[in-house]
Amino acid sequence: MSEDGGIDSFGGDEGNTAEVISGPPVGPKVWSITQVNRAVKEMLESSIDALWIGGEVGQWTRSRPGHCYFTLKDEQAELRAVMFARDASLLPTDPEQGMKVRCFGDLTLYERRGNYQMIVRRVEAEGEDGLWRKAFEKLKGRLAGEGLLADERKLPLPAYPEVIGVVTSPTGAALRDIVTVLRRRAPWSRIVLSPSRVQGEGASEDLAKALDRLVESEVPDVIIVGRGGGSLEDLWAFNEEALARAIVASPIPIVSAVGHEVDITISDLVADVRAPTPSAAAELVVPDGVVLLSDVRAAPLRLSRGVRRAAERRRARVTDRMRVLSRTMERSIRPARQSVGMDSERLERSIQQSLDQKRAAFSMLSGRLEALSPLATLARGYSVARTSDGTVLRRVTDFHPGLQFDLKVTDGTVEANAVGPAKPGREER
Amino acid sequence: MIEGDGNKVGLEERLERLEAIIDRMESEDIALDEALQLFEEGVGHVREAEQVLAETELRVEELLAGGEVLEREIEEE
Known part of the structure; x- marks a missing residue:
């Protein structure tokens, strides 16, 4: 592309030549803007493949439908760039002004304005995960806030x-x-x-x-x-x-x-x-199901141990209470028992006393009885005369002559016959 | 709502109650009457929980847009 004759290389040469030869001389061939822009656009797009371009982000604006318009620049030059919504929506976040980025896309020309620009498909911030990291930190900061x-x-x-x-x-x-x-x-x-x-x-x-x-x-x-x-x-x-x-x-x-x-x-x-x-x-x-199931299956054993412990505690408590109770009872009946002891001693004593009295009375009586006993009289030499039927013969008149009777003496009985009343003078001594 | 098989008490609740019962029986001096009551309750939970845990078929379902749930096959690797 030379500075002056670039336009010559565009199509339609033959037609031009024919016109010049056949027709009357007219002015130079004039292109419409549309034609030129289209021609330049086609040339750009067909001669330069998609490429990465590195630079600094200038102004970045995002339109309502989501298209992003920005400039890429270095110290000396600028390049207009656009990223359409479909691609821009995949950006984790918009790059900030001054951020060093590299963009991948195609060079083209915006026909309506005649602007040469880059259609960017991807933007990557410099450094590993640049934009992602930035978006992550931004959202994290907001949520943390x-x-x-x-x-x-x-x-x-x-x-x-x-x-x-x-x-x-x-x-x-x-x-x-x-x-x-x-x-x-x-x-x-x-x-x-x-x-x-x-x-x-x-x-x-x-x-x-x-x-x-x-x-x-x-x-x-x-x-x-x-x-x-x-x-x-x-x-x-x-x-x-x-x-x-x-x-x-x-x-x-x-x-x-x-x-x-x-x-x-x-x-x-x-x-x-x-x-x-x-x-x-x-x-x-x-x-872990295996552990859980074995825990659950072990539960009844633990539960029954709990019951056994409660039962043992209860038994121990009952024994304890019994011990306490018996101690308390012991304490409370001790005075009573002592007084009962005293009473019984007295009782015993009085019983003993009355026994002694009775015994004394008895031996006195028995002495007197002894004295009254007929056996004792017999022993002294008296005898008792009785009929065979036991009637005691007391008077002379009881002894009619010829009467058979028993004469009891101290060591036995003798059979005797009554002769008759004794002669006076023999009666008594 | 879709709920688990008409079990009024969930596994979670059941196992937590069982844990609490065992804890109490092992750590506190409880009266025999209460111990017996807890034993009975605990054994009931064990029986029910065991029934749930013995289930060996993992169910995989998909929540559909309408909110209903559909059984689905998932093949393992």
Whole structure:
């Protein structure tokens, strides 16, 4: 392209030549603006492939429909650039003025204005994760400012969830991993999947909606939100505000499980618990079924031990009480027993006394009886005369002559005959 | 709402109550009457929980747009 004759190289040479030869001489060939701009545009686009251009961001404006207009510049020069909404929507955030970036796109010409410009398809800030990092920090700062990252906001996970909600892609590795772990660890549980796209434009809004639906269903006890590993761009939906707000709003505890161990996302920060991977999230939300079941089966033994201990305590208490009671009774009857002791002594004494008196009286009486006994009289030499029928013969007149009678003497009885009354003078001595 | 198989008391609640009962029986001096009562209640929870935990078929369902839940097959790797 030479400075003066560039235009010569454009098409239509033959027609021009013919006109010059046949017709009357007229003025030079005049191009319309439209023609020229189109021609230049075609030349630019056909001769220069898409390329990366590095520079500093000048002014950056984003129109209502989402197209971005900006300038790229270095010390000496400027280049106009536009990024259409479809591509711009994938930007994590708009670059700031003065930021060093590299842009990938095509050089073209905006025909209506005749402006030469770059149509940018990608913008990357210099340094690893430049724009992503910036967007991440910006959103993180805003959420932190609202107190949404505070530990006090975190809900505790249920110890024994029965229903585990999962927000992820229905075809992704994350769901498979979660199912595998839960099938092994907690086969009694139930998974309710709320399917969502996990990457690409609008994925964050999609995830937020899927999460909202699950929360509204009130079915899950805990929810895992996540996806398997991928590039920073693939994981980006989990760094966006839509999902972050939905997580924050959930009254059901949420475990965030995005990508691999090293990937930390905004979702991880606002969730109640961050798990390094989807498998780890599944491990974390349910107890180990084998351990749990054996614990439950061991419970009746522990319960019965408790009952036995209570029974032993009760027995010990009863024994204790008995001991106390008997001590108390002992104490309370001691005075009574003492007085009873005293009384009995007195009683014994008085009984003894009366016994003694009676004994004395008796021996006196028996002495007198002795004196009265006929045997004693007989012993002194008297005898008793009795008839055979026992009648005592007391008077002379009782003895008619010839009467047979018994004469009792001290050592026996003698049979005797009455002769008749004795001669006077023999009667008595 | 969709709820778990007509079990009025959830597993969570049941196991937590069971834990509380065992804790109480192991750490406090409770009266025999109460111990017997707790024993009975605890054994009931054990029986019910065991029934739930013995379930061996993980159910995977999908929440549809309308809010209903549909059983779905997930093949493992």
